[in-house]
Amino acid sequence: MNVIHANSPCQRVRPLLDSYVSNELLVETTNDVLRHIGDCPECRGALHEIEATRHAVRRAVSTIQPPPELRGRILRSLAGNQPVVMPKRSAAPRWLAVAAAVAAVVLSIGIIRNLTLHRSASPSLLHIGWLDHKECVMAGHIPTTPPARETAVTKLAAYSELLPEIERQMPGYVMRQAHRCTIFGRQYTHVVMEKNGVMVSVSLVRKNPGEAMTPGLHSATIEGTAVYGFETGDHLAFVMANQDKDTVHGLAAKLSPSIRQITETL
Numbered sequence: 085m086n087v088i089h090a091n092s093p094c095q096r097v098r099p100l101l102d103s104y105v106s107n108e109l110l111v112e113t114t115n116d117v118l119r120h121i122g123d124c125p126e127c128r129g130a131l132h133e134i135e136a137t138r139h140a141v142r143r144a145v146s147t148i149q150p151p152p153e154l155r156g157r158i159l160r161s162l163a164g165n166q167p168v169v170m171p172k173r174s175a176a177p178r179w180l181a182v183a184a185a186v187a188a189v190v191l192s193i194g195i196i197r198n199l200t201l202h203r204s205a206s207p208s209l210l211h212i213g214w215l216d217h218k219e220c221v222m223a224g225h226i227p228t229t230p231p232a233r234e235t236a237v238t239k240l241a242a243y244s245e246l247l248p249e250i251e252r253q254m255p256g257y258v259m260r261q262a263h264r265c266t267i268f269g270r271q272y273t274h275v276v277m278e279k280n281g282v283m284v285s286v287s288l289v290r291k292n293p294g295e296a297m298t299p300g301l302h303s304a305t306i307e308g309t310a311v312y313g314f315e316t317g318d319h320l321a322f323v324m325a326n327q328d329k330d331t332v333h334g335l336a337a338k339l340s341p342s343i344r345q346i347t348e349t350l
């Protein structure tokens with residue numbers, strides 16, 4: 085049983101989890117939540133439950149195909165701010181009309197969300213990657229002299245194949261760091277490449293239960309960092325830099341097939 089003590093950090097964090105998953109918190113609050121979640125398995129469990137529920141609802145809603153004319157009506161009513169008018173079918177039983185009205189509301193919400201949100205991973209998952217870039221690269225922990233190659237390969241251990249592959253895919257960049265780092269209780273495999281003073285993080289972390297991204301590249305800009313993330317096997321992978329989104333997107337798209345190939349066997 086979960087006991088939340090009065091005035092405990094858990095009691096402060098729990099009510100924030102919903103807003104956190106919806107990416108509605110200020111960045112500082114998000115960091116507080118993530119810091120706590122890194123140390124607290126109970127709150128981590130609560131967060132995973134929320135994320136899993138949302139995922140299941142999204143999946144259920146996405147399998148319902150609205151009839152095209154309903155979609156059109158909803159879009160028109162959104163544009164003109166008119167109420168959605170359901171077709172009159174006098175012969176239909178009353179429960180059917182009620183069911184149709186409920187379905188229309190659910191579909192409207194789905195369509196509005198699709199229109200306004202454009203498909204993305206749960207923002208908290210992209211935050212997980214971003215934290216590594218922030219706490220390791222942006223916090224200034226990159227040594228002035230890059231580690232020796234053998235040191236880097238040793239530190240990457242099972243992930244050592246990543247380094248030559250990243251270097252091959254990123255001509256013109258030099259390796260500035262390649263290590264495993266622990267941020268808020270999670271271990272990242274982290275390769276940092278640099279060109280003209282811009283640091284690009286390639287970061288991998290093993291998924292926690294309940295963490296899942298839909299297929300494809302997901303993106304967000306968090307505090308000026310372009311973050312691209314995708315799921316591969318048991319891992320979440322991220323490519324991040326404080327640079328224009330197009331450049332980072334290009335790198336992520338180029339790197340993702342080989343990262344997938346390497347991590348699938350891990």
Ligand SMILES: [Zn+2]
Pocket residue numbers: 093094095097120124126127128
């Ligand atoms: Zn807690």
Ligand SMILES: [Zn+2]
Pocket residue numbers: 216220221263264265274
């Ligand atoms: Zn690092």
